Amino acid sequence: MGKLDRRRREILELVASNSFMTIDSLADHFSVTPQTIRRDINEMAEEGLIARYHGGAASVSTTENTAYQDRQVLNLGSKREIAKLVAEHIPEGASLFINIGTTNEEVAHALLGHKSLKIITNNLHVAEICAANQGFEVIIAGGVVRQRDFGVIGEATIDFINQFKVDYAIIGISGVDEDGSLMDFDYREVRVARAIISNARQTFLCTDASKFGRRAMVRLGHLSEIDALFTDRHPGPVWSDVIREADVSVYTAN
Amino acid sequence: MGKLDRRRREILELVASNSFMTIDSLADHFSVTPQTIRRDINEMAEEGLIARYHGGAASVSTTENTAYQDRQVLNLGSKREIAKLVAEHIPEGASLFINIGTTNEEVAHALLGHKSLKIITNNLHVAEICAANQGFEVIIAGGVVRQRDFGVIGEATIDFINQFKVDYAIIGISGVDEDGSLMDFDYREVRVARAIISNARQTFLCTDASKFGRRAMVRLGHLSEIDALFTDRHPGPVWSDVIREADVSVYTAN
DNA sequence: CGGTAAATTTTCGTTACCGATCAAAATGCG
DNA sequence: CGCATTTTGATCGGTAACGAAAATTTACCG
Structure with missing residues (x-):
């Protein structure tokens, strides 16, 4: 040559x-x-x-899925700030579940500053991001890969997750109802999220305030099952009562 | 705004x-x-x-793992050609295992031209690439993510793979010995590869000719367990006999 | 060692992009 | 509506990048 x-x-x-x-x-x-x-x-x-x-x-861009990449940049600024805030509340050496959602992918980025973590996820991107850190043990849940957002779902995924018990669950969401119900679009994803929550000692909900009031079909759970809410600004007076009753700590970025 | x-x-x-x-x-x-x-x-x-x-x-490049990306471009041309050749031998509607390796990631790219496939993989990148095609059912094996190449390995991975029986196994390799032994560096990856081979009706080995003669520590199997070898050029006279005895079909790109 | 081809550097006139400045238009606000 | 502010458009001299071609160096091969 x-x-x-x-x-x-x-x-x-x-x-x-x-x-x-x-x-x-x-x-x-x-x-x-x-x-x-x-x-x-x-x-x-x-x-x-x-x-x-x-x-x-x-x-030359060989990338197939531009639609997803475009969506990912939406609201990037606030997602980053939420993610930074979450990372500050995760102690060194902790074990975590992280589920689907672009905000959670930013959390994964923000966590790279940590030295040592054990991370179990059903999100291909989170797995890939976290694998970059030598000090992390990254475990991907097996199952069917959803084309829309690279989430892993299905019965096998739930079985896989039930093998573990971790310190923190990092959960994203599609919408929050006025009564504090956490809502999502896909019942298979909801079943995975429920398994994650029930196998974690503490649950952190990470979502920007725009999700409050957004409609979705499948009920995932209720704010009272959440220990802390991380968001970019307070969701508004409509939710003040239900948040207080649910005894959720609220952390707002900025 | x-x-x-x-x-x-x-x-x-x-x-x-x-x-x-x-x-x-x-x-x-x-x-x-x-x-x-x-x-x-x-x-x-x-x-x-x-x-x-x-x-x-x-x-602005936010990418964490440049080391891997650099390696991935090595020999990209021949990898692409091998991948194209493999894709031509996979019929529409087939079910496949695809394991770790950059050549296999190119195979995943090449397969995107197919309409309908069922793909089970322990390679995060393959899962991500294939998820772009609406007609594919993509299943990722669960387990520990290896930082070096985004492969999924471990006991849980083997159990997961043993649930399936597919038409084709697409296998990459680190080295081939003079006696036709297939070699790799990580025994955990080897165990996954063995599970994949034993649960597939046909096995395709995809590797560029430079791997022939390269040394590695762990024995994965032997050429005689392979149905077809896809490579960029014939590996050379040293292997002619062992390939003939092993009854392996050889397909060379170009 | 010598000759040939390939690769690289040098040079130079041409083209494309740049920032500064100011004018025009749109926007916001009382 | 009218004024202030922000945003956009237009002009122009200066600079950076461009391609073409010739000169030079390097690589190759007998």
């Missing part, structure tokens, strides 16, 4: 892992002139290996 | 899902002048939300 092939292969790697590389930074990296890099990436762009842009090159 | 906030949020989404966006394409998309887009992305770049480059903006 020639030096040229090796360089082009490495360019491909660099562009792939940084998503964008300037001509100049590549020229520096290989100690060649920008011209040489231009020739490389122009030819690679013709082969469709990378995408050429003015000033550099980007990886 | 103002029109400006909405536009910036959407810019963030577009940049995130396309990894790079030019000023002009964004200006077209929002029907504003490039100046306006420049202002937007310059300010967002100051906040650290995106990365500014000459001619456009790229997503």
Whole structure:
């Protein structure tokens, strides 16, 4: 293999892992002139290996599920802040369940600052995020993968979860009714969530305030089964009474 | 929320899902002048939300596991070709096991062209890739997630896999000895692979020719247990005899 | 060692993008 | 409605990146 092939292969790697590389930074990296890099990436762009842009090159997006990625960015700011708050309440060395939801994926990110945790999840993304930390023991629940949000559901999943008993359950939700009922759309996911709650010593509900008042079909449980609610702002006066009666600690980010 | 906030949020989404966006394409998309887009992305770049480059903006890489991503691009070309070849030998409607390995992840990509498949895997990435296809039923095996390659391993994984019996096993490997022994580095992964092979009617070994002669510690099995070998070029004369004796069909890409 | 081809650097005129500035338009608010 | 503020558009000189082509170096092979 020639030096040229090796360089082009490495360019491909660099562009792939940084998503964008300037001509100049590549020229520096290989100690060649920008011209040489231009020739490389122009030819690679013709082969469709990378995408050429003015000033550099980007990886050609091979990603299948853009719909999900788009949804994931919605309300990203508040989700991040909620996640940070939750992470501050999880002690080092704890064991956790984390279920489905984009907010929970942000929680997983926020938890990466911890040294040592034991995490059991039915969310493919959470498993993948947490696996990055050497100090974590990550366990994925087996079962059918739901296409919509990469959640794992089904009877096998419930059986799997029932094998464990952990310190904290991190739960997301699709909606909260005026009477404090926690609601979701998929009864299979609800059954998994119930198994998670009943096998955890404490349950944290993580959801942005917009979910309060949102309608969903399947009843998951009630606020009184929750120990703490983490949200971006207080959900509003309608829920003040039911939250107080349910004896839920409320933590608001910001 | 103002029109400006909405536009910036959407810019963030577009940049995130396309990894790079030019000023002009964004200006077209929002029907504003490039100046306006420049202002937007310059300010967002100051906040650290995106990365500014000459001619456009790229997503700031939040990715944790660059080491794995780098490795994944190695030999990408031949892996893709092997994967394509494998996909051509899998009939519509079949049920499959797919285990760990970057080549197998490419197989998962290649299989997306199929309409309907039932896929059971202990590889987080394969599950995620296959979940994109509405016609697929994807099942992830439960167990401990290995940090190195997002494989799921352990006793629970073996039990889970033993629940199924499928048409095809798609198997990757770390090395093949001169005597035809299939070798791997992790005995826990080997035990999962053995469970997969014994619960499949046919086994396909997918590996590039560079693995032939590579050393590894744990014996997984022997070429004679394999029905077909998919590779990028014939492994060489040293293996000709053992392959013939093992009665393995060899398919070489290109 | 010499000759040939491939790869890289150098040079230079051209094009595309940039930021600053100011004017125009939209928006918000009493 | 009218004023203040924010947001957007237009202009322009300056700079960075571009491709083409020639010159130079490197790699290869007998």
